Amino acid sequence: MISLVRHSHTLRWSVLAAVLVALLALPSLSGGAAKDELKAYFDPAEGNTPLDLFGVRFGQTASTDLTLLIRTHEDWSTSVISPAAHRTLCILLRSDEQANPAGRLCIYPDAKTESRLRLRYTPLDQAGNQLGIRDLDPVVVRPNRTTVRVSFAPALLRLKPGLYHWRARSQTVDETVCLAPVGCEDYLPNSGEVDLNITLSVAPELNQRCFGAASRDSRFSCRNPRLAGKAVPSPDEAVTSPNLPCRPLKQIGLVVPCEFGVPAAAARNTIALLGDSHAAHWRAALEEVAQEFKWHGLSITRSGCPLSEAVARLDPPSRRSQCVRWNNEVQNWLRAHPEVHTVFVVAHFDAHVVVRRGGREFEAKMSGFSRAWRALPPSVKRVVVIRDTPKAGPGTLSCVRRAMRRKRSPASDCARSRTRALKRDAAVSAAVKLRSNRVKTVDMTSYFCSRRRCYPVVGGALVYKDVTHLTDIFASTLGPYLVRKLRALDGRA
Numbered sequence: 001m002i003s004l005v006r007h008s009h010t011l012r013w014s015v016l017a018a019v020l021v022a023l024l025a026l027p028s029l030s031g032g033a034a035k036d037e038l039k040a041y042f043d044p045a046e047g048n049t050p051l052d053l054f055g056v057r058f059g060q061t062a063s064t065d066l067t068l069l070i071r072t073h074e075d076w077s078t079s080v081i082s083p084a085a086h087r088t089l090c091i092l093l094r095s096d097e098q099a100n101p102a103g104r105l106c107i108y109p110d111a112k113t114e115s116r117l118r119l120r121y122t123p124l125d126q127a128g129n130q131l132g133i134r135d136l137d138p139v140v141v142r143p144n145r146t147t148v149r150v151s152f153a154p155a156l157l158r159l160k161p162g163l164y165h166w167r168a169r170s171q172t173v174d175e176t177v178c179l180a181p182v183g184c185e186d187y188l189p190n191s192g193e194v195d196l197n198i199t200l201s202v203a204p205e206l207n208q209r210c211f212g213a214a215s216r217d218s219r220f221s222c223r224n225p226r227l228a229g230k231a232v233p234s235p236d237e238a239v240t241s242p243n244l245p246c247r248p249l250k251q252i253g254l255v256v257p258c259e260f261g262v263p264a265a266a267a268r269n270t271i272a273l274l275g276d277s278h279a280a281h282w283r284a285a286l287e288e289v290a291q292e293f294k295w296h297g298l299s300i301t302r303s304g305c306p307l308s309e310a311v312a313r314l315d316p317p318s319r320r321s322q323c324v325r326w327n328n329e330v331q332n333w334l335r336a337h338p339e340v341h342t343v344f345v346v347a348h349f350d351a352h353v354v355v356r357r358g359g360r361e362f363e364a365k366m367s368g369f370s371r372a373w374r375a376l377p378p379s380v381k382r383v384v385v386i387r388d389t390p391k392a393g394p395g396t397l398s399c400v401r402r403a404m405r406r407k408r409s410p411a412s413d414c415a416r417s418r419t420r421a422l423k424r425d426a427a428v429s430a431a432v433k434l435r436s437n438r439v440k441t442v443d444m445t446s447y448f449c450s451r452r453r454c455y456p457v458v459g460g461a462l463v464y465k466d467v468t469h470l471t472d473i474f475a476s477t478l479g480p481y482l483v484r485k486l487r488a489l490d491g492r493a
Contacts (some may be wrong), residue, residue: 041189051170075145078116096163158245165193212477215459227460235397238465244284261290261297279346281470288479306347310368313352338379349388349425365426387443390421390454411457421454
């Protein structure tokens with residue numbers, strides 16, 4: 001009798017396992033074609049919560065999207081999900097660089113959507129404290145009353161590319177179901193966490209020879225006909241794309257630092273990227289630099305506010321005073337962080353400053369930069385001024401769209417004359433005038449422009465996401481060449 005029971009028990013588990021695998025393999029639940037299918041994790045019914053997890057899939061597909069599928073054993077209504085009552089259905093994400101979760105991706109109730117559900121992301125600091133809450137736009141689908149499915153671009157989470165780990169969790173506070181009033185939790189996978197290697201993009205063009213800045217390498221001629229007519233990302237994707245993700249740190253006044261590059265504990269040195277939004281879009285290139293030199297990077301930027309003692313001419317006037325305050329607080333922040341040995345500064349060359357009557361704006365801008373650099377604490381050993389990027393025209397992205405529809409080359413059809421795209425950069429002029437061993441300049445213009453024209457698409461990579469800001473994808477291709485420029489500053493090129 002005992003042998004028969006054991007045989008029946010083993011058979012039942014074998015059948016259940018086969019059913020689970022088959023159900024999670026259904027195309028309607030995979031969120032994509034066969035090449036995009038993700039490994040499924042499942043467990044038997046445990047009966048300890050109405051949101052008892054049946055199976056979970058989560059990962060990045062060949063289309064670069066993150067796809068999440070969660071299925072429970074029992075039906076549930078949207079009213080079951082209530083974060084305020086600690087009834088949640090979430091994915092916990094942890095960076096490979098830290099012990100605690102870096103963020104929480106949860107299904108959240110929303111009566112305005114068709115499924116009555118929304119996706120919400122909560123980034124966490126190293127102590128587990130909330131750094132903010134972001135409701136995401138992707139549509140959450142409910143194929144049936146036990147299943148939710150959603151796909152979205154990884155950039156929405158503002159995570160920098162790298163290795164992460166995930167674990168699904170459902171939680172319920174219900175004394176009629178749980179043994180303790182504090183609630184009960186269910187995790188998948190049961191064995192721990194699953195690796196997740198988030199990439200910036202896996203579009204096929206990115207793996208092509210000569211993609212992006214490599215096509216303008218002056219040392220090695222590189223041409224790839226397969227990239228003609230390509231533009232990655234598309235103009236429509238680029239418009240809404242954020243800068244390279246950067247992990248927020250504690251805000252002090254108007255200074256909102258975030259970190260990138262190598263973790264501080266493993267870094268050889270610490271650098272800081274300072275300036276306006278034109279500094280922020282260089283973070284993707286500096287990420288490559290930081291990894292190469294084993295640097296811990298800190299990004300401190302504010303839209304419209306370059307590191308300068310000249311007053312930015314912004315509207316409303318309250319923004320001007322905020323820029324002055326931000327500049328003062330950045331200097332104080334650097335004095336309190338002597339580990340920063342190098343700062344990279346970038347400023348929009350076409351921005352305006354307040355000028356005294358009879359004064360010249362370009363000279364006022366030069367003076368403002370010079371005074372700000374002199375005010376930096378002695379712990380900052382080097383200031384690297386990156387020349388601002390060329391400007392696209394107001395119709396550039398529309399031109400790229402038309403060229404792609406007509407199967408023409410957007411690089412040649414939509415190029416802009418160098419004289420119109422590129423103007424003098426007061427920060428570079430100020431650095432040259434100083435003749436200081438502490439302040440050096442880097443000019444990457446040759447990767448954007450020939451002697452006569454500047455290009456909106458370089459080696460199949462879309463350069464601009466608007467008139468003046470770079471796409472992360474193109475900026476990241478500049479990384480190896482920025483490394484080369486920095487080696488040249490040290491006489492190592």
